[in-house]
Amino acid sequence: MNAITTPNWVQICALDDIPPLGSRVLQRESGNVAIFRTADDSVFALLDRCPHKGGPLSQGIVHGAAVTCPLHSWNIDLASGEARATDVGCARRFAAKVEAGLVFVALH
Amino acid sequence: MSKPKLVVIGNGMAGIRTLEELLQLAPDQYDITVFGAEPHPNYNRILLSPVLAGEQAFDDIILNPLSWYADHGITLHLGKTVTQIDRRNRVVRAADGTEAAYDRLLLATGSSPFILPVPGKDLRGVISYRDIFDTETMIATAQLKQHAVVIGGGLLGLEAANGLKLRGMSVTVVHLGDWLLDKQLDIPAGKLLQASLEQRGLQFLLAHQTAEIAGNAAGEAVAVRFKNGTEIPADLVVMAVGIRPNQALAESAGLYCNRGIVVSDALQTFDPRIYAVGECVNHRGTAYGLVAPLFEMAKVCANHLAHLGIGQYKGSVLSTKLKVTGIDLFSAGDFMGCADSEDIVLSDPAGGVYKKLVIKDDQLVGACLYGDTTDGAWYFKLLKEGRKINDLRDHLMFGESSIGDAGTQGQNRAMAMQDSDEVCGCNGVCKGNIVKAIKDKGLFTVDDVKKHTKAASSCGSCTGLVEQILMNTLGSSFQETPKTKAVCGCTDHNHGDVRRVIREHHLLTHQAVYQFMEWRTPNGCATCRPAINYYLLSTWPKEAIDDPQSRFINERAHANIQKDGTFSVIPQMKGGVTNASELRRIADVADKYAIPMVKVTGGQRIDLLGVKKEDLVNVWADLGMQSGHAYGKSIRTVKTCVGSEFCRFGTQNSTQMGIDLETMLANMWSPHKVKLAVSGCPRNCAESGIKDVGIIAVDSGWELYVGGNGGIKTEVAQFLCKVKTAEEVKEYSGAFLQLYREEAYYLDRTVHYIARVGLDYIKARVVDDSANRKALHERLLFSLEGLRDPWAERIAGKQKHEFIPLKVLA
Ligand code: SRM
Numbered sequence A: 001m002n003a004i005t006t007p008n009w010v011q012i013c014a015l016d017d018i019p020p021l022g023s024r025v026l027q028r029e030s031g032n033v034a035i036f037r038t039a040d041d042s043v044f045a046l047l048d049r050c051p052h053k054g055g056p057l058s059q060g061i062v063h064g065a066a067v068t069c070p071l072h073s074w075n076i077d078l079a080s081g082e083a084r085a086t087d088v089g090c091a092r093r094f095a096a097k098v099e100a101g102l103v104f105v106a107l108h
Numbered sequence B: 001m002s003k004p005k006l007v008v009i010g011n012g013m014a015g016i017r018t019l020e021e022l023l024q025l026a027p028d029q030y031d032i033t034v035f036g037a038e039p040h041p042n043y044n045r046i047l048l049s050p051v052l053a054g055e056q057a058f059d060d061i062i063l064n065p066l067s068w069y070a071d072h073g074i075t076l077h078l079g080k081t082v083t084q085i086d087r088r089n090r091v092v093r094a095a096d097g098t099e100a101a102y103d104r105l106l107l108a109t110g111s112s113p114f115i116l117p118v119p120g121k122d123l124r125g126v127i128s129y130r131d132i133f134d135t136e137t138m139i140a141t142a143q144l145k146q147h148a149v150v151i152g153g154g155l156l157g158l159e160a161a162n163g164l165k166l167r168g169m170s171v172t173v174v175h176l177g178d179w180l181l182d183k184q185l186d187i188p189a190g191k192l193l194q195a196s197l198e199q200r201g202l203q204f205l206l207a208h209q210t211a212e213i214a215g216n217a218a219g220e221a222v223a224v225r226f227k228n229g230t231e232i233p234a235d236l237v238v239m240a241v242g243i244r245p246n247q248a249l250a251e252s253a254g255l256y257c258n259r260g261i262v263v264s265d266a267l268q269t270f271d272p273r274i275y276a277v278g279e280c281v282n283h284r285g286t287a288y289g290l291v292a293p294l295f296e297m298a299k300v301c302a303n304h305l306a307h308l309g310i311g312q313y314k315g316s317v318l319s320t321k322l323k324v325t326g327i328d329l330f331s332a333g334d335f336m337g338c339a340d341s342e343d344i345v346l347s348d349p350a351g352g353v354y355k356k357l358v359i360k361d362d363q364l365v366g367a368c369l370y371g372d373t374t375d376g377a378w379y380f381k382l383l384k385e386g387r388k389i390n391d392l393r394d395h396l397m398f399g400e401s402s403i404g405d406a407g408t409q410g411q412n413r414a415m416a417m418q419d420s421d422e423v424c425g426c427n428g429v430c431k432g433n434i435v436k437a438i439k440d441k442g443l444f445t446v447d448d449v450k451k452h453t454k455a456a457s458s459c460g461s462c463t464g465l466v467e468q469i470l471m472n473t474l475g476s477s478f479q480e481t482p483k484t485k486a487v488c489g490c491t492d493h494n495h496g497d498v499r500r501v502i503r504e505h506h507l508l509t510h511q512a513v514y515q516f517m518e519w520r521t522p523n524g525c526a527t528c529r530p531a532i533n534y535y536l537l538s539t540w541p542k543e544a545i546d547d548p549q550s551r552f553i554n555e556r557a558h559a560n561i562q563k564d565g566t567f568s569v570i571p572q573m574k575g576g577v578t579n580a581s582e583l584r585r586i587a588d589v590a591d592k593y594a595i596p597m598v599k600v601t602g603g604q605r606i607d608l609l610g611v612k613k614e615d616l617v618n619v620w621a622d623l624g625m626q627s628g629h630a631y632g633k634s635i636r637t638v639k640t641c642v643g644s645e646f647c648r649f650g651t652q653n654s655t656q657m658g659i660d661l662e663t664m665l666a667n668m669w670s671p672h673k674v675k676l677a678v679s680g681c682p683r684n685c686a687e688s689g690i691k692d693v694g695i696i697a698v699d700s701g702w703e704l705y706v707g708g709n710g711g712i713k714t715e716v717a718q719f720l721c722k723v724k725t726a727e728e729v730k731e732y733s734g735a736f737l738q739l740y741r742e743e744a745y746y747l748d749r750t751v752h753y754i755a756r757v758g759l760d761y762i763k764a765r766v767v768d769d770s771a772n773r774k775a776l777h778e779r780l781l782f783s784l785e786g787l788r789d790p791w792a793e794r795i796a797g798k799q800k801h802e803f804i805p806l807k808v809l810a
């Protein structure tokens, strides 16, 4: 790993602060980030804006490794941020990881 | 580890449809090899007729281009006919020696045209009408030759004749029967059809039996001779007198065949490794010749190939259309009628319209329409559902639009619509978008259209119109959406199955349901999870545990999400009654939290709109009022009017009745939202006629109405019964609502539930059977007892994390 690509990990919360198959919102000046937890305890982070009409993805139902936007039900893939077929669009993603029960997100 | 091998014999509509279904269910399960005798990828055989008529090109009708096979890693042997199935070694062999081993084999060999065994049948110029090759032959011949004779006045024969005529030949149709399409139409309709085809220049010889085809020295056909001694010139003879299932290959491998390869309801032949679908099979004694049943078979077969093993094919009811542009005919069921059936007939020969409906035992059993087929889909639906029609009888002939509310709106509109007319108001989809998607993407079902265009995927009120557009665009390759649909893409089970299994097996958790019912996804999706959550809670109150992650955000946050991500707050205001102190608190909250809008709702209460999520709990605490559940599939409001306390016409205290009902039903979850209203006299100022439960006070007591709906499609409530006392009002309404809670499918309002089970059933359970009514009412009270107001619970700290955002500290 070299210095340029090393992500700037920020500690956000404990894994248990996010319900399984649920999410929390991280409030930020430059746009909220939705942090999701799946059934197998993986975490993912996306900009909290649906590529469709900006719906808050953090408020959606999480299933498998996807979230359904609460406004018009687009399904967004958590790993890639891409809308699932047949919708087209992409939510910005941030790297996220769990270490020692703590959640880290790379916020630049 | 190598994958099991699946070999498909027959690269046609049924075989490839099965693969498509299979790839969706289990994309990587098999190594797949396909043999096709024709040198083309899978194409839409149905559309050969428009190609012959010059309305479409071959390229337009390819369903799966070669790249599709490559993308899915399918080995494709084009132009290779399989001649042997070696069941002992599980290998198939083609005529050129190509071999493929199989673990599972799928036969989809289709059928072959029947060739009349008359002298001259092998002459050049005598052909059938089945594939691209035949179609190309006809197109080429039409450029060189003059006289065409089509033997057979059925659907295929007429489509061939029409195409050849349009290509410039002089065409005579020879038919054994006394009228055209004698399997699809009755005599008057057949005669009307003949007249309009004659106007287009076709000639007909009915009741003529072909004896021989005469040839010249070069071995070319020149004339057709009949049993009665006459003859007509013929350079091209098209035989369209029926089809025979292609079973020879299966038979030679020792599989049991009898007018088709005999299969079970799982589409399995007598060898459990070998399945068969399409026109080559005989299922329960029937061999089908239209695609709709074949696609149903494909679905079931794919399910079994994917080892899900739950689908069953039970046979299909068919309907017919003729694909000759400008001629509308439709028939379905037993349209000839019999001794104990009756006919309703509308005949307008001058206008070219004829309609006949056959009714038996108060059900529509057959329909034959000529000239105006706009109601074909509706009749077909009534016929398949076997619905009693006594209530519709007087209007039946005039079509669905004459029924007003009972039908899906807009059925007749589809054809008259312009491409730019909007079909789906929710998603802004025009007719042109839908037609284009159907054509470009080869869509066949309403669900396909929903997925690709989003039309009918939101409020659903345009589904009927979309179905109609599909039908118009596809002709008879249209498939209706099955009535008992799967809950969602995660499963093939329908809502009825899920409800039953949860009850019978005492399932208490989501995971138990997904495992027991073999869900395809680990934890469902946004469609099934809320439904399962409701079924668990309503079936096992106080045992099953509510799962907040399976609730739509509104029910998780107990407020209604807005387009900008803020929420609205509607406190409970029982019966629409409030007081100065509540109003003062509402005003103070509006000021303190800078609430952008305060609005009186259509449900007689006050809405605070635009509240930030993190303020919700504090807003509720400051209001000191209970949740109005305006966000849930739950009890909403009980609207009331002033009633006998103040109004000069009031007969009973409707306001108090409303308050009592709202108190009784507080915190009630239900399949969809539930609204009630109580009016103090038949002037009905509380609009009881369009509520799930509507109550109208009269001098001698209370009238109860159920199943009203004022929303997407206005439905007037139906009279349930009349009772004397206020206690009875509560018991009867409670019992009705509990029945709905226990039996309705998720997202069905009471009107939809009643349409499914019938009002008579409701009356039998709620009105006539007093013991059952009391039991229902008690079960309702039991499941509501002890439920706390959700706002109070959250003020006390429940689900705290839901309302507190995270912050980056640094
Ligand atoms: C607030 C209110 C409009 C108003 O300002 O008056 C309202 C607002 C909404 N209605 Fe309504 N309905 C409101 C009274 C009605 C009424 C009138 C009534 O209740 O007497 C009806 C017709 C009566 C009926 O339901 O039979 C009504 C029929 C609908 C429907 C169609 C339901 C149907 O079965 O056809 C929907 C869609 C749905 O529920 O799926 C809907 C859905 C909605 C939603 C929840 C849409 C959504 O999911 O976001 C709206 C929330 C708006 C928001 O941004 O918060 N709303 N809605 C009314 C709240 C009443 C209350 O105090 O609880």
Ligand SMILES: Cc1cc2nc3c(=O)[nH]c(=O)nc-3n(C[C@H](O)[C@H](O)[C@H](O)COP(=O)(O)OP(=O)(O)OC[C@H]3O[C@@H](n4cnc5c(N)ncnc54)[C@H](O)[C@@H]3O)c2cc1C
Residues within 6 Å of the ligand: B009, B010, B011, B012, B013, B014, B015, B035, B036, B037, B038, B045, B046, B047, B048, B049, B080, B081, B082, B083, B108, B109, B110, B111, B129, B130, B131, B156, B246, B249, B277, B278, B279, B280, B288, B289, B290, B291, B292, B294, B323, B475, B476, B477
């Ligand atoms: C002109 C025309 C118009 C039609 N119009 C309509 C309509 O409007 N509505 C409707 O519902 N239906 C219509 N049909 C019927 C519809 O096309 C058939 O029901 C459907 O195509 C049957 O599908 P299948 O897969 O069973 O057979 P096919 O589509 O015939 O596929 C079978 C394939 O298997 C191949 N095959 C056979 N034996 C072997 C072998 N031993 N080895 C390798 N390959 C083999 C054949 O060459 C063929 O390609 C029409 C048919 C025709 C011909």
Ligand code: SF4
Residues within 6 Å of the ligand: none
């Ligand atoms: S409040 Fe009701 S009618 Fe008005 S826009 Fe929203 S859903 Fe439609």
Ligand code: FES
Residues within 6 Å of the ligand: A050, A051, A052, A053, A054, A055, A069, A070, A071, A072, A073, A074
């Ligand atoms: S804003 Fe997300 S689906 Fe429309």
